[in-house]
Amino acid sequence: MKSQEIAQRWIDFFVANGHRHVPSASLVSTDPSLLFTVAGMVPFIPYLTAREEPPYPRAVSVQKCIRTGDIDEVGKTVRHGTFFQMAGNFSFGDYFKREAITFAWTLLTTPVSEGGYGLEKDRLWVTVYLDDDEAAALWQEIAGLPVERIQRMGMEDNYWSTGQPGPAGPCSEIYYDRGPEYGQDGGPAVDDTRFIEIWNLVFMQYQRGEGTGKDNFEILGELPKKNIDTGLGLERLAMILQGVENMYETDQVRPVLDKAAELSGKTYTSTEDPADPNHADDVRMRVVADHVRSSLMLISDGVVPSNEGRGYVLRRLMRRAIRAMRLMGVQDMVMPVLLPASRDAMKGVYPQVETDFERISRIAYAEERAFLRTIASGTTRLEEAIGASKSAGTKLSGEDAFTLHDTYGFPIDLTLEIASEAGLSVDEEGFRSLMKEQRERAQKDAKSKKAGHADLTVFNNLHATGDTVFTGYTELATESNV
Numbered sequence: 001m002k003s004q005e006i007a008q009r010w011i012d013f014f015v016a017n018g019h020r021h022v023p024s025a026s027l028v029s030t031d032p033s034l035l036f037t038v039a040g041m042v043p044f045i046p047y048l049t050a051r052e053e054p055p056y057p058r059a060v061s062v063q064k065c066i067r068t069g070d071i072d073e074v075g076k077t078v079r080h081g082t083f084f085q086m087a088g089n090f091s092f093g094d095y096f097k098r099e100a101i102t103f104a105w106t107l108l109t110t111p112v113s114e115g116g117y118g119l120e121k122d123r124l125w126v127t128v129y130l131d132d133d134e135a136a137a138l139w140q141e142i143a144g145l146p147v148e149r150i151q152r153m154g155m156e157d158n159y160w161s162t163g164q165p166g167p168a169g170p171c172s173e174i175y176y177d178r179g180p181e182y183g184q185d186g187g188p189a190v191d192d193t194r195f196i197e198i199w200n201l202v203f204m205q206y207q208r209g210e211g212t213g214k215d216n217f218e219i220l221g222e223l224p225k226k227n228i229d230t231g232l233g234l235e236r237l238a239m240i241l242q243g244v245e246n247m248y249e250t251d252q253v254r255p256v257l258d259k260a261a262e263l264s265g266k267t268y269t270s271t272e273d274p275a276d277p278n279h280a281d282d283v284r285m286r287v288v289a290d291h292v293r294s295s296l297m298l299i300s301d302g303v304v305p306s307n308e309g310r311g312y313v314l315r316r317l318m319r320r321a322i323r324a325m326r327l328m329g330v331q332d333m334v335m336p337v338l339l340p341a342s343r344d345a346m347k348g349v350y351p352q353v354e355t356d357f358e359r360i361s362r363i364a365y366a367e368e369r370a371f372l373r374t375i376a377s378g379t380t381r382l383e384e385a386i387g388a389s390k391s392a393g394t395k396l397s398g399e400d401a402f403t404l405h406d407t408y409g410f411p412i413d414l415t416l417e418i419a420s421e422a423g424l425s426v427d428e429e430g431f432r433s434l435m436k437e438q439r440e441r442a443q444k445d446a447k448s449k450k451a452g453h454a455d456l457t458v459f460n461n462l463h464a465t466g467d468t469v470f471t472g473y474t475e476l477a478t479e480s481n482v
């Protein structure tokens with residue numbers, strides 16, 4: 001089943017069950033405290049927090065999302081994209097746990113010929129919050145799940161709050177068992193590689209009081225109007241329904257991966273095993289496929305490369321993709337081949353990536369040309385530094401590597417590679433401590449900026465996992481070997 005059809009079935013099912021279909025909002029969040037839309041619920045925050053009267057009691061959406069916090073997982077796990085689509089159903093003071101569980105179970109297990117996704121019941125496991133006996137009992141009753149396949153999880157995984165006084169409540173997540181060849185038995189509590197999280201149901205049930213962090217706060221009582229917020233990863237379901245190994249091999253992503261293989265002359269082998277000699281290149285191709293798509297979608301939603309904020313995230317994503325291609329031996333421009341492949345894979349669902357492609361590609365190609373110039377001029381600067389270090393008989397200093405990175409935008413992995421070709425090692429520790437200092441400065445800045453806006457922190461910690469905290473500056477700045 002193609003991604004487009006998975007999305008359509010989702011919408012059809014919930015519309016048939018009384019939900020209003022709300023089209024995806026932009027990746028650029030209208031909430032000033034969030035750089036990007038990080039979850040399906042973001043456009044509904046005013047209703048979920050009862051700040052505004054909801055115009056409809058039930059909604060369904062398939063929301064474009066960007067999670068920069070997941071960047072280091074991309075290509076290494078089977079399930080994390082920087083861009084992905086979160087399918088969700090929402091109740092604003094209308095239905096609650098029983099209906100949410102019934103909808104989820106029905107849609108997942110109804111045969112494909114009858115409009116569902118036809119997942120095998122025996123492969124589904126669920127988690128509930130430690131003391132949420134109500135949800136556990138409902139799963140037994142509605143889905144007929146044996147108790148062993150209903151696992152209890154703590155605050156970290158299965159409790160949601162905004163991080164501030166406001167709504168809060170337990171979650172229940174649905175996992176798919178890929179089978180014994182993917183890991184050990186024992187359910188998601190034991191192995192999150194074999195058991196893939198596909199759907200999170202959030203039961204906004206309580207009023208949270210003051211406190212700190214994710215697990216140290218008071219519960220003031222039940223909310224007068226309880227809400228449902230759910231999110232299913234479209235790519236994760238696609239991976240299962242298309243019988244492929246990971247989300248990068250699904251129909252909306254794979255064509256870019258194939259182009260990356262073609263351009264580099266590498267053979268993609270689908271390996272998940274870090275000990276496999278093909279793993280490094282496989283990861284690179286998956287990263288390229290993911291980051292090119294994220295770049296396409298971000299530019300399509302109006303982001304342009306720059307040195308701060310959203311534009312910086314975009315710049316880093318593009319540069320990482322280009323670097324990954326260079327590490328596979330491709331020196332020429334890659335975007336003119338990769339971007340059209342991503343456009344063609346996405347245009348069925350997002351026609352604007354085609355109608356607006358002239359503008360999107362102009363921005364992307366100009367950014368790539370600029371980066372290639374950066375690499376060329378940084379290389380000259382680096383060669384001088386290498387010459388000087390060699391005659392002084394020292395390593396290449398951390399300051400040199402840092403200046404190259406900071407002033408010339410020259411990636412550290414490239415510095416390492418070129419230095420090692422010249423037979424020189426690099427003071428990586430020195431480099432890292434300078435990077436750390438810089439990150440700490442940036443964090444301080446970000447904090448002092450935030451302090452000026454009373455309301456901004458409210459939604460900084462929307463989802464149970466904390467993924468929604470904007471960590472783009474710091475996380476994107478961590479050097480990775482990709």
Ligand code: ATP
Nearest residue numbers: 070079080081084197198199200231232233463465
């Ligand atoms: P994980 O534990 O796998 O990182 P999560 O618990 O952070 O996922 P939620 O915040 O619960 O994810 O988001 C709801 C759903 O969105 C998840 O169950 C998953 O299917 C999907 N999802 C979350 N993050 C990603 C991502 N980076 N790429 C693809 N799908 C994602």
Ligand code: MG
Nearest residue numbers: 157173197465
């Ligand atoms: Mg999770």
Ligand code: MG
Nearest residue numbers: 173197200465
């Ligand atoms: Mg989750």
Ligand code: MG
Nearest residue numbers: 070080465467
């Ligand atoms: Mg996560």
